[in-house]
Amino acid sequence: MQPWVFLTFFMIVVGLPVILGVGSNVFGRWLKHKERMAEALNAQTAEKAAQYAAHTERLEQRVRVLERIVTDKGIAIADQIESLRDVPALSDGPN
Structure with a gap:
């Protein structure tokens, strides 16, 4: 048997499974x-998605508050500003 045949057989039988x-x-x-x-x-x-959801919820709450302020008190605040314009300016005293 030639040496290359033995080496090839050894590589196939032992080397390949190892x-x-x-x-x-x-x-x-x-x-x-x-x-x-x-x-x-x-x-x-x-975890990041939960953080973003919590942040979005906080922003939505703030927007709701701002919307409530604008819609509920907007007219009343505008009336108060207009009523302040109607009040005559008070002087600091005689000059």
């Missing part, structure tokens, strides 16, 4: 790492 076994182990670890990274990213994204 390489595939180690490679599958490395691939499994890499895949597990990617899954953990995806879970961490999902948790972070969910």
